[in-house]
Amino acid sequence: MYKQACHIILYLLIAFIAGDFSKQSGEKALLEKGYQLEAAGEFEEALELWASAVEELEHPSLAIGREYIRLTTDHNLRDYYETASSMYTWGLSGRDVEPNQEALAKEIQLLEPLLSSLAFDNEQVNRWKDMLEKGDSDLYDQIRVFWEQLDPTPGTRYNERLIEHWERIAYAREHFDRKDDPPYATDDRGIVYVQYGEPDKKDSGILNITRADIFTNCPSGCNPEAMANVLPAIDPAPYYEVWVYEKPNPAMQFNLVKIFGDKAIGGFSEVEKVEDFIPNEAFSQNDGRYAFKSLTGRKTTPGEKVTPGMVMQYNYYLKLSSYDFFFASRFDQLNFEWNRADPGDPRLGKHQGPMQEERSRTITINNLKEAPPEQSTYAKAFPSIELSAHHYRILDEQNRPAAFTFLESQPGAPFLDDLIANQDILFPGDSVPNQTVLNEYKLNHGVKVNGEDGELLSQSREQANLVLDLEGKTPSSSVFKVPFLEENQKLTLFAELHNENSGTKPALEDSPFPASLRGIGKLESELPKPLNSDPEKLQMSDLILGYQMNTDATNVLFPFVVANNKKIPQGEELAIHFQIYHLEEGDEGLSSFTIDYEITQDRRMQWLLGRDREVSLSFTQQVRGSRYVQNLSILTRELETGSYTFSFKVTDEISGKKIQKEIELEIVASNKQDISSL
Numbered sequence: 001m002y003k004q005a006c007h008i009i010l011y012l013l014i015a016f017i018a019g020d021f022s023k024q025s026g027e028k029a030l031l032e033k034g035y036q037l038e039a040a041g042e043f044e045e046a047l048e049l050w051a052s053a054v055e056e057l058e059h060p061s062l063a064i065g066r067e068y069i070r071l072t073t074d075h076n077l078r079d080y081y082e083t084a085s086s087m088y089t090w091g092l093s094g095r096d097v098e099p100n101q102e103a104l105a106k107e108i109q110l111l112e113p114l115l116s117s118l119a120f121d122n123e124q125v126n127r128w129k130d131m132l133e134k135g136d137s138d139l140y141d142q143i144r145v146f147w148e149q150l151d152p153t154p155g156t157r158y159n160e161r162l163i164e165h166w167e168r169i170a171y172a173r174e175h176f177d178r179k180d181d182p183p184y185a186t187d188d189r190g191i192v193y194v195q196y197g198e199p200d201k202k203d204s205g206i207l208n209i210t211r212a213d214i215f216t217n218c219p220s221g222c223n224p225e226a227m228a229n230v231l232p233a234i235d236p237a238p239y240y241e242v243w244v245y246e247k248p249n250p251a252m253q254f255n256l257v258k259i260f261g262d263k264a265i266g267g268f269s270e271v272e273k274v275e276d277f278i279p280n281e282a283f284s285q286n287d288g289r290y291a292f293k294s295l296t297g298r299k300t301t302p303g304e305k306v307t308p309g310m311v312m313q314y315n316y317y318l319k320l321s322s323y324d325f326f327f328a329s330r331f332d333q334l335n336f337e338w339n340r341a342d343p344g345d346p347r348l349g350k351h352q353g354p355m356q357e358e359r360s361r362t363i364t365i366n367n368l369k370e371a372p373p374e375q376s377t378y379a380k381a382f383p384s385i386e387l388s389a390h391h392y393r394i395l396d397e398q399n400r401p402a403a404f405t406f407l408e409s410q411p412g413a414p415f416l417d418d419l420i421a422n423q424d425i426l427f428p429g430d431s432v433p434n435q436t437v438l439n440e441y442k443l444n445h446g447v448k449v450n451g452e453d454g455e456l457l458s459q460s461r462e463q464a465n466l467v468l469d470l471e472g473k474t475p476s477s478s479v480f481k482v483p484f485l486e487e488n489q490k491l492t493l494f495a496e497l498h499n500e501n502s503g504t505k506p507a508l509e510d511s512p513f514p515a516s517l518r519g520i521g522k523l524e525s526e527l528p529k530p531l532n533s534d535p536e537k538l539q540m541s542d543l544i545l546g547y548q549m550n551t552d553a554t555n556v557l558f559p560f561v562v563a564n565n566k567k568i569p570q571g572e573e574l575a576i577h578f579q580i581y582h583l584e585e586g587d588e589g590l591s592s593f594t595i596d597y598e599i600t601q602d603r604r605m606q607w608l609l610g611r612d613r614e615v616s617l618s619f620t621q622q623v624r625g626s627r628y629v630q631n632l633s634i635l636t637r638e639l640e641t642g643s644y645t646f647s648f649k650v651t652d653e654i655s656g657k658k659i660q661k662e663i664e665l666e667i668v669a670s671n672k673q674d675i676s677s678l
Contacts (some may be wrong), residue, residue, distance in 0.1 A: 062103035065091025073166035082535035085158030114374040145454025154378035163512040188270035197377035199243035208237035221305035238262040254326040275357040282309030310353040383414035384519030390564040392542040401530030403486040408475035409495040414519025422504040440501040444476035452488040495521040538657035541579035547572035549633040569670040574634040584655040592653040
């Protein structure tokens with residue numbers, strides 16, 4: 001009976017909300033009704049209501065998009081993550097700023113910590129605020145592009161980094177609540193957590209100085225007995241927390257260290273440096289402030305060249321020095337400065353306390369400048385696929401500049417990791433992986449082309465051959481034809497390794513990534529300057545080199561192994577793909593041209609003799625039309641290992657125009673290896 005009554009009450013609540021909606025309309029009504037459903041614990045009903053805004057509202061609503069993703073991540077509703085990502089993107093698809101003025105301001109505030117590692121130097125936020133004030137609709141695109149650039153898997157259905165961001169906000173609000181400060185209604189730990197996630201190391205405690213500390217670790221020139229009588233009244237014994245992130249940027253000198261605690265002024269917050277725990281008066285150079293009567297009745301001061309603040313400074317860094325090299329390095333500097341052999345050195349003295357405090361600040365800021373403003377815990381932990389890109393310029397059939405972009409990936413390591421992690425499932429006992437098991441693995445390659453403003457210009461993806469070469473010498477490869485659509489366009493290339501066996505364990509437990517995903521790779525790249533498409537100028541594509549020409553292959557653009565690294569195994573014949581454009585046509589539409597090529601080697605010990613010509617050939621060709629596309633095999637089997645220059649010249653026999661290109665290549669010792677390709 002009670003259960004039935006609850007169902008009736010819930011039905012009446014939803015009916016009331018639905019019926020009342022006919023009397024109201026617009027964003028505000030949808031938000032309020034969603035909040036009511038959320039308060040009643042009807043999270044999925046609230047999400048369905050907010051999702052209806054896409055059809056109900058005249059303008060995209062960033063407020064509803066933000067609330068949708070907040071609710072899904074607050075309650076870990078993973079089945080709605082894909083819709084949450086698209087709802088947020090929909091909220092940024094508007095062209096008029098005014099309807100989303102308030103929501104945009106809130107979003108900029110939430111994104112501010114992710115845009116600069118230095119809170120006082122955030123040019124991007126200032127630009128966005130200026131755009132918001134001016135009503136510049138490009139602000140929508142810039143925020144959207146910001147998230148697209150952070151997306152670790154451009155080929156999946158939603159942006160895992162966006163989801164992770166809101167998951168972190170939900171966690172921070174629940175766990176870091178010593179304050180209720182913006183932008184996340186948390187204390188300062190919440191801001192750092194949203195930026196970088198859970199630290200690699202974490203420690204907390206009380207920074208207090210005992211009498212034993214003073215007598216053992218008092219800098220040169222200090223009166224330990226006098227200092228021991230002064231410090232207890234000055235030392236605040238602050239609570240501290242230290243979070244350490246292991247070099248988010250490998251170029252950083254130190255790990256990224258974040259310190260929190262009860263500051264001498266301002267209460268619990270992030271502190272810039274350890275000295276912020278020390279009261280300013282502790283660095284006072286006035287001996288009279290600390291003077292006291294000794295047992296002899298004489299006035300005694302803590303030291304001629306040392307203040308209580310310097311003793312705190314010295315001991316605080318000493319206590320933290322075993323925790324991370326950042327503190328150990330700082331302590332070593334203090335130890336060197338304050339314990340010099342010559343006590344009469346004028347550089348020693350009470351001024352060293354504030355001077356060393358400023359040096360600590362400089363070291364911290366310089367380290368922060370090298371740190372990224374955010375990092376993804378998931379992407380950092382996910383098995384990585386190494387990528388490389390190689391671009392070759394061409395003119396397409398309509399004489400428009402384009403490029404062949406080769407994407408090469410090395411999926412062997414994540415494949416092996418996954419195979420080992422699931423060996424009890426995939427090949428239990430003493431069995432070995434069979435072809436059925438291996439066929440469950442799929443490798444996807446893709447490319448997205450964006451304009452300078454972030455607008456998506458084109459995209460393409462394909463399933464690539466999964467080449468398993470653990471030595472990394474033979475990659476999996478795909479080739480994409482990329483048009484030059486505008487200046488300064490940028491390419492995002494990506495690779496995804498999937499295991500479609502649903503009975504296996506995911507690469508990361510409890511993450512927003514698809515369960516089948518086992519390895520990811522992402523690479524930002526730019527195309528070289530395009531070829532000149534002027535029909536009056538003889539033009540030639542970039543030369544694509546390789547080996548092992550397959551003369552039986554038909555309808556294959558590159559019927560050979562492309563060597564993007566320009567390394568040809570000894571004993572193989574060189575293969576080349578080239579295209580010639582704007583040949584002058586003569587009688588009956590025929591064009592005639594001569595190709596001259598040669599391979600020369602610089603012999604270092606015989607430089608007086610110049611280059612040795614190893615291979616050369618000249619031949620004339622007659623074809624129909626002004627364009628010629630061909631693959632050519634060149635005899636190089638007898639060449640010794642070493643570096644060579646390949647020169648390729650085309651002469652138009654009708655117009656007399658010429659064009660020539662040179663490529664450096666290397667003949668390397670042949671290394672036959674066992675490579676598996678699925």
